[in-house]
Amino acid sequence: MVGVSLNGRRVEVREGSTLLQAAESAGLSIPTLCYHPAVAGGGTCRVCLVEEEGSGRLVTACDTRAEEGMAVRLDTDRVKEARRTMLELIFSAHPFHCEVCESNNSCELKKIASREGISGRELPFSQDYRPVVDANPFYLRDLSKCISCGLCVRACQEVQGVGAYEMKGSGAQAHPAASMDSPVDLSVCEFCGLCVSLCPVGALIAKPPLHRGGEDRAVVTTCPYCGVGCCMELLVRDGSITGVRAGVPASVNGYSLCVKGRFGLDFVDHPDRLTRPLLRRDGELVEVSWDEALDEVTRRLSAVVEESGPDAVAFLSSAKTTNEENYLLQKFARAVVGTNNIDHCARL
Ligand code: SF4
Ligand code: SF4
Ligand code: SF4
Numbered sequence: 143m144v145g146v147s148l149n150g151r152r153v154e155v156r157e158g159s160t161l162l163q164a165a166e167s168a169g170l171s172i173p174t175l176c177y178h179p180a181v182a183g184g185g186t187c188r189v190c191l192v193e194e195e196g197s198g199r200l201v202t203a204c205d206t207r208a209e210e211g212m213a214v215r216l217d218t219d220r221v222k223e224a225r226r227t228m229l230e231l232i233f234s235a236h237p238f239h240c241e242v243c244e245s246n247n248s249c250e251l252k253k254i255a256s257r258e259g260i261s262g263r264e265l266p267f268s269q270d271y272r273p274v275v276d277a278n279p280f281y282l283r284d285l286s287k288c289i290s291c292g293l294c295v296r297a298c299q300e301v302q303g304v305g306a307y308e309m310k311g312s313g314a315q316a317h318p319a320a321s322m323d324s325p326v327d328l329s330v331c332e333f334c335g336l337c338v339s340l341c342p343v344g345a346l347i348a349k350p351p352l353h354r355g356g357e358d359r360a361v362v363t364t365c366p367y368c369g370v371g372c373c374m375e376l377l378v379r380d381g382s383i384t385g386v387r388a389g390v391p392a393s394v395n396g397y398s399l400c401v402k403g404r405f406g407l408d409f410v411d412h413p414d415r416l417t418r419p420l421l422r423r424d425g426e427l428v429e430v431s432w433d434e435a436l437d438e439v440t441r442r443l444s445a446v447v448e449e450s451g452p453d454a455v456a457f458l459s460s461a462k463t464t465n466e467e468n469y470l471l472q473k474f475a476r477a478v479v480g481t482n483n484i485d486h487c488a489r490l
Contacts (some may be wrong), residue, residue: 147195147213147443157307161203161214162190172216173225173254175232175342176291177204180301180389180397186292187232189254192216222258228254230264232289237267237341243287245344247356251289253402268314278327280405281338281348288345291317294337300340301398306331319427336397339388351408353385362390365403369461369488370395372403382411447479 143154146164152170165172172192177184181242184204186192191200195213200220215221225302232251255261262266272285292309295318299305306329307318320329338346357377373393379383386404389397409415419435420427430438446454457475459468475484 144208144210146208146211149216150213155208159208161192161201161206161208161212164208165203165216170216172203173257174204175250175289176293177256178293178297178340178397180336180340181293181296182298182300186227187281187289189225189232191221191228193218193221206255212317225260226260229258229260233260233264234266236289237286239287243344243345245341249344250342270315272317275325278331278333279349280333280335280401281346282349283326284345285317286345287343288317289343290314291342293340293342294318294346295383297340297397298331298335301396302332302334302336304330304332304334307337333401333405334399335401336388336399339397339404348385348405352405355379355384357384360387364464365399366462367400367402367406370400371464372399374399374403376407383407403451443479452480453480453483455481455483456485459484459486461488 144157144159144454145154146161147153147154148161148165148168148170151168153164155164155167159167162172163176164176167362172190174184174190175187177190178416185202188202190203191489192203192214193200198220201214203214228316229251232303233255236251240252243249246252262340272288275283277283292311295307295309298307306326308321309316310319320331334349338348357379359378361378362373362375363372366376372388372395373390375387375390376383377387379406386399386407388395388399388404418429419432421430421438422428422434443455455475457471457479458470472484475481
């Protein structure tokens with residue numbers, strides 16, 4: 143552990159922690175746009191500047207290691223002035239379209255600016271026009287709103303291991319681009335959506351039908367698509383899923399999901415989805431209650447077992463269900479029906 147002084151208060155953190163992590167562990171807030179706990183590094187937006195006591199140096203808290211005996215101040219006049227200048231520079235290349243921006247309610251830039259008392263453009267606007275790119279079924283890219291924080295590039299390279307993007311250009315021209323500036327749907331992008339979920343502004347925007355509007359509650363659950371069993375939060379409004387969020391503490395997948403988990407759960411509310419059991423009667427499939435359907439399954443299973451013995455029955459389970467459901471099925475096969483004929487699609 144190392145001890146640092148933050149605003150005169152001694153804080154102990156693990157060796158190797160940054161000043162930002164030290165502040166967070168002490169419940170102190172330092173604004174940042176380019177840092178995310180899922181991704182290493184940062185230091186590009188320079189909004190998290192703090193002042194080192196004694197030397198008076200301004201250092202970025204997100205990538206400066208906390209050293210034993212270090213003392214910093216988080217909110218001196220110099221820090222506030224520098225932070226304000228950084229935000230004004232960002233706004234000088236950022237369109238003020240908040241009212242019609244999909245990220246209006248979640249935009250980190252807007253939240254930090256309003257906390258710092260910046261409500262309008264103080265420097266002249268200077269940016270090349272960049273059209274919205276709608277080149278895949280999952281997300282839009284509106285690089286006119288990009289603040290060149292590089293989070294998407296680092297997340298794709300470091301967390302996903304894909305490397306679909308790199309930063310091109312410098313200064314106000316810096317922007318994430320696929321190789322040779324090719325369209326993202328022709329790149330190696332796997333459409334996992336991690337970059338979209340981390341973008342602090344409205345430059346990467348998930349497309350409907352999911353990821354729209356606010357939620358009245360969030361439900362932690364397991365992705366139903368495969369045996370990895372990623373943990374996620376479903377954002378729910380009026381009983382319908384409005385969005386999917388990863389990053390549940392201690393989850394197997396951290397902030398990552400694949401394209402199915404992130405963008406594929408709209409099937410839950412799809413009108414074509416079967417929501418009631420169907421039973422074939424006189425060659426026609428008819429809707430029945432769960433009690434009727436289960437009674438029919440029991441009757442037919444019992445008839446087979448009675449006529450040919452329990453080993454005439456076999457059960458196949460699925461990687462798309464949870465461990466608990468798989469456990470229950472083998473219990474049912476062995477303890478209720480009396481057969482060890484139970485297998486799982488993951489072994490096929
Ligand atoms: S969607 Fe996933 S794979 Fe594609 S660029 Fe973003 S992080 Fe990389
Ligand atoms: S697209 Fe978003 S995450 Fe990527 S550099 Fe721009 S602002 Fe940052
Ligand atoms: S998000 Fe993708 S990898 Fe994770 S459980 Fe769902 S389908 Fe599997």
